[in-house]
Amino acid sequence: MSTIWEALTQAFLLVIRLDADLVEISLRSLQVTLSALLIASCIALPIGAILAVRRFPFRRVTIAILNALMGLPPVVVGLIVYVLLSRSGPFGVFGLLFTPTAMIVAQVIIIVPLISSLAHQALRELWAEYHDLLISLNTTKRQRMAALLWDGRRALLTAVLAGFGRAIGEVGAIMIVGGNIDHATRVLTTAIALETGKGDFALALALGFVLIAMAILVNLAIHALSRTEREGRW
Template sequence: MSLLADSFGSALTLLASADATLSEITWLSLRVSATATLLAAALGLPLGAWVALARGGWRQSVIVVLNAAMGLPPVVVGLVVYLLLSRSGPLGTLGWLFTPAGMVMAQTVLITPIIAALARQTIEDAHAPLADWFASLGLTTTQRVVTLLHEARFSLAVVLLAGFGRAIAEVGAVMMVGGNIAGSTRVMTTTIALETSKGDLPLALALGMLLVTLVLMVNGGAQALKRWMERRHG
């Protein structure tokens, strides 16, 4: 009990003093996950909208693949990205292995299907009451996609928050691709795992409290935005 109390007290001291190592790790985590979320949004939102409006026989197969990809094991994603970025891999010349850029790539691959699948459902729901109006205007699929992305922008913001929350809490893929190098690729989740194994509980606890706080803030923001949208349209 004494060890837990001492570790908890030391963790609070680290947080209160804005420890430099703590700040560096937190900032890198936010930067990597935010960049990955933006890239995943650029890929996943148009893809989700396109699938939502498509009417081909292959559509259901794509939906099944997207939904299945939402549950991709992070270690599998990490392995695939590692092989792509390794010296003998097709993207080895980029030199991204064991760098923040490689970690961004791994997180982007991981959360793009999540954003695409959730965006597909959101856009499909938004399109249903507007389909006849779009048809009367003779809008092309591209015009419909652009219009629906704008109309559903607040709902899609919730989707992006969900993607960011998933990215910042990820550990397996970023550890494999980033290497957990001090001062370079060490983020919150990988540091928690490392410091716990080393017995440095204060730093692990401090980062754990920060990570939980960030996840709660993201989810709280998503819920608040959702309630605001319901009141706005209700």
Template sequence: MNEILQGMIAAGHLIVTFDSDLIEISLRSLRVTLSAVALASLIGIPLGAWLAVKRFRHRRAAIALLNALMGLPPVAVGLIVYLLLSRAGPFGVLGLLFTPTAMIIAQVIIVTPLIASIAHQAMRELWAEYHDLLISLNATRWQRIGAIVRDGRRTLLTAALAGFGRGIGEVGAIMIVGGNIDHATRVLTTAIALETGKGDFALALGLGFVLIGLAIAVNWLIHSLSRTEAGSQW
């Protein structure tokens, strides 16, 4: 209990004093995760909608594979990305290893199946509802996808939030491909792991409270925007 109290005091002190390291680490965490979620949404949402609309031979197998990929072990993803970006790997010449870009790539791989799966479930229900209407209007496949995506945008926002929640708390893959380099690739989760290893539990708890606060703040902001959008439709 004493350590938790010390962690809360440490978190309050870091926030009130606008600690430069904390601000830097927090902004980097948000930049990496929001960039990854944006890219994952650009990939996952159209993919989920396409699977809901398109009928092909191995569609069930593709959906099953997509659902299975939601359980990808982050450490395994980090290892694969590390091997691809290392000097001996096919993309080593780009020099991306131990950079925020490598961290974003790892998070995109982890988050995309989750967003795509949630998007597919939402779009499948909308497609069942609008199927006859869109077919009667002779809409093209991409017009159908666009229509159901626009109508289901609030559910898709929830999918993006789920992706953000998984991304902001990721540590295994980020540690492997980012290296936890101070003032370069250190984010909140890797900083917490570092301070815990050093035995500084008060600071680790403080950083943890800040991480939770950031996750809640971003979710609250997006939820408020979605409610505002919903209210403006009436």
């Protein structure tokens, strides 16, 4: 019991003192995750708008596939990206394996279906409300999608935050394609796994506190946005 309390005390001290390793790992996690989130949002939000506004063959199949990919095992994504970026793979010439770029690619693949599906659900309801108005104004499909994306920004921000929460806590795919290399690709989740295996519980707990704090902040933001959405306030 004393060992546990000692580790907890040391972990709190590491957080309070802004330990160099803790700060470096945390900042790298944010860099990778925010980069992946930006790229994924640029891909996923237009997909959600297209699925809400346009009618095309196999639309329902596409929606079903997106919903199914929300539960795609991250380790499978990591394996696929590893094969594609390995020296014998089609993109091996770029030398991206075991770099932050490979980690970003894996996270983008993981969270695009999630953000797309949530965005589609939100914009579908908005499209049902605005359909007659936008049609009567003789708007183009591009203008309709732009209007939905703007008016549905609160719900879409909730979808983006959900993607952030999924990405920041990812470990399987990141471990495979990043390699957990010190001062290069080590992030919060992979560092926690490593330090726990090494028996350095103080640093592992400190990293865990940071990760939990991020998750709580994201969930509080989602709750606040969802509440204002229901109350019709910005």
